[in-house]
Amino acid sequence: xxxxxxxxxxxxxxAVPIRFEKTGCHGGKDQLLEAAHAAGKSETLDQYxxxxxxxxxxxxxxxxxxxxxxxxxxxxxxxxxxxxGSACCVYGLTFTSHFYGARRxxxxxxxxxxxxxxxxxxxxxxxxxxxxxxxxxYDTIIVTNLCVPTASGVPLDLLPQQINGVRxxxxxxxxxxxxxxxxxxxILAGAMLKYAxxxxxxxxxxxxxxxxxxxxxxxxxxxxxxxxxxxxxxLLEPMGLACGTVVPxxxxxxLYSALDGDVVAAVHPFYTASxxxxxxAGRPVxxxxxxxxxxxxEWLKSVGDAMGLSSQIVGNTIDAFVPKIRAAMDxxxxxxxxxxxxxxxxxxxxxxxxxxxxADVRYVGTACAKSAWSAPDVEWLQARGVEVKFRASLQDDxxxxxxxxxxxxIGTTPxxxxxKSRGIASLYFTNLISARPLMGLLGASSIxxxxxxxxxxxxxxxxxxxxxxxxxxxxxAGIWEKQPTIKTGYRERYAKKLAKQIPQQTxxxxx
Ligand code: SF4
Numbered sequence: 001x002x003x004x005x006x007x008x009x010x011x012x013x014x015a016v017p018i019r020f021e022k023t024g025c026h027g028g029k030d031q032l033l034e035a036a037h038a039a040g041k042s043e044t045l046d047q048y049x050x051x052x053x054x055x056x057x058x059x060x061x062x063x064x065x066x067x068x069x070x071x072x073x074x075x076x077x078x079x080x081x082x083x084x085g086s087a088c089c090v091y092g093l094t095f096t097s098h099f100y101g102a103r104r105x106x107x108x109x110x111x112x113x114x115x116x117x118x119x120x121x122x123x124x125x126x127x128x129x130x131x132x133x134x135x136x137x138y139d140t141i142i143v144t145n146l147c148v149p150t151a152s153g154v155p156l157d158l159l160p161q162q163i164n165g166v167r168x169x170x171x172x173x174x175x176x177x178x179x180x181x182x183x184x185x186x187i188l189a190g191a192m193l194k195y196a197x198x199x200x201x202x203x204x205x206x207x208x209x210x211x212x213x214x215x216x217x218x219x220x221x222x223x224x225x226x227x228x229x230x231x232x233x234x235l236l237e238p239m240g241l242a243c244g245t246v247v248p249x250x251x252x253x254x255l256y257s258a259l260d261g262d263v264v265a266a267v268h269p270f271y272t273a274s275x276x277x278x279x280x281a282g283r284p285v286x287x288x289x290x291x292x293x294x295x296x297x298e299w300l301k302s303v304g305d306a307m308g309l310s311s312q313i314v315g316n317t318i319d320a321f322v323p324k325i326r327a328a329m330d331x332x333x334x335x336x337x338x339x340x341x342x343x344x345x346x347x348x349x350x351x352x353x354x355x356x357x358x359a360d361v362r363y364v365g366t367a368c369a370k371s372a373w374s375a376p377d378v379e380w381l382q383a384r385g386v387e388v389k390f391r392a393s394l395q396d397d398x399x400x401x402x403x404x405x406x407x408x409x410i411g412t413t414p415x416x417x418x419x420k421s422r423g424i425a426s427l428y429f430t431n432l433i434s435a436r437p438l439m440g441l442l443g444a445s446s447i448x449x450x451x452x453x454x455x456x457x458x459x460x461x462x463x464x465x466x467x468x469x470x471x472x473x474x475x476x477a478g479i480w481e482k483q484p485t486i487k488t489g490y491r492e493r494y495a496k497k498l499a500k501q502i503p504q505q506t507x508x509x510x511x
Contacts, residue, residue: 002065029259032151032176039153046172046176051272052183052390053369061369062343062412064089066098066146066173069188070179072248073142074102079252080138082107083156084125085146093146107132111149113246122154133163140167141253142188150174161195167252169195179391180367182270182345185223189248190273195254197281208245208257217244218303219261219283221275222268222345224439232265235290235300238308238317247274263306264300265289269373287373290354290439291349292329293322296375325444332448334359336407341365341397342429348377348388350410350433352445354382357448363400365392365411379493408455421473425454427495 066083070093070485073081083090087110094106101334107129111121125143132141141163147152149172156170173184199205218241233243244260264278267289275285284306290296293335304314338358340351347366355361364381368374370390373484381388388394397415400406401424409419409426410433418427426432432450435445470476475484 005303029176035151044172047265048177050180054179064173065178065181065184068184069173070097072185072188073102077251078139080141081133082143086107086148089146115279116152133166135165143170145172147174180343182368186271186273187232192255193274197277205256206253208253211240215242216262217242219244219264220246221260221264221266221271225437227437227442229441232444235440240315266373269371270345270368288376289349289351290432293325295352297322324441327427328444329357334448334451339363339400339406339409340403341411343367344434348374353447355364361386362404365389365397425458
């Protein structure tokens with residue numbers, strides 16, 4: 001153990017202010033927030049509150065936010081991931097990551113009340129980080145505090161910045177401070193960009209393998225379908241530009257080429273911390289994305305303006321692509337009323353594409369917050385009478401189903417489940433819409449294909465609905481060994497009890 005290691009250990013023991021006290025994992029958001037502030041996490045939590053504003057709902061129904069950052073880390077080469085949190089949370093997160101094909105181990109430092117309260121948990125994390133820091137295997141180790149260690153103030157910032165040349169990147173991703181898993185992706189991407197930017201400022205860094213030196217590049221901010229960067233490259237080529245690195249990256253070195261890009265395209269609008277790092281590096285940022293005819297023309301113009309290109313070059317590029325995109329969209333029309341919702345951050349872009357393909361889109365709900373980078377999309381959609389809801393809850397999405405009676409609903413799992421039970425054609429946003437190209441010429445007809453095939457399946461789903469009518473619904477849900485006995489008397493008593501509580505709740509709420 002080196003001298004600096006011993007010093008770190010000493011600091012750690014003195015500085016760990018564990019304040020979890022009576023608050024547990026189920027203590028409630030307010031209590032956890034209070035505990036985390038008292039434990040010294042105010043700076044982090046205040047930054048999250050500024051970066052990821054909430055309201056009208058505090059937290060749309062979404063998976064554990066840490067899944068977002070976990071997935072970003074697991075997709076990076078030569079990167080180890082260590083979680084610190086309750087065993088049940090880590091079980092759920094690792095299960096989900098393997099379900100999505102992580103094919104990589106997730107490190108876990110367990111704790112109990114004693115190690116949490118005495119500060120031994122930090123020592124255990126530190127020990128496991130040292131054990132993992134093998135430069136032969138890893139460039140980076142990502143350490144993540146989940147809810148309980150964040151609320152307890154486990155001070156990951158006291159870990160060394162690097163060990164044996166392996167970078168140590170530490171983040172807090174508590175469910176009570178980060179609204180969605182999308183925003184957790186930004187927390188990790190932003191932390192890595194900040195680290196890489198500091199490395200660049202301190203001296204020469206290794207050149208990325210695929211760095212473009214022949215042309216100025218546009219860095220893409222947002223997880224896009226693999227064909228999208230190709231489509232973006234085709235659009236940028238006549239303007240003398242190339243599609244650069246996509247953030248979140250797959251290799252550490254790509255962070256350098258991302259920061260080296262000439263302009264940043266925030267195609268997903270929730271990457272607030274990442275945008276801050278690009279802006280600190282002096283890079284201009286443009287919003288929205290080249291979807292459909294209008295979106296492509298506007299985006300090319302924004303990129304051209306950011307690069308100081310002549311209006312003739314930009315105009316010629318628009319003239320070369322927009323008629324082709326129009327023709328592709330005309331060949332794949334959507335003749336249906338839709339509602340669209342999701343938590344990926346690309347919901348507004350999908351709605352634009354669907355509308356230009358002929359769809360009657362009435363509602364777009366996104367779990368993400370309003371941001372400057374989606375402002376052009378909001379304006380475009382609202383000008384066409386579409387209801388746009390940020391931080392949309394499942395209740396908002398269900399209300400849109402009632403209100404607009406769509407032919408097809410695109411949304412999250414519970415929304416799709418409800419739509420199916422009502423016999424409305426439906427598609428999962430994450431698995432079926434996000435997994436298709438959206439941009440430029442390649443994206444022009446791709447969602448029409450999947451939407452039209454779902455609409456064509458309507459007679460089949462009607463037949464299935466008729467066949468299964470009443471099965472597994474209400475009292476018949478679940479597995480029963482014998483016919484359940486309906487206890488009507490109990491129900492009546494419970495209904496009366498609830499009815500009595502309602503006036504009391506109303507008077508409490510108004511006092
Ligand atoms: S939000 Fe917090 S408590 Fe819930 S699963 Fe994630 S880490 Fe665990």
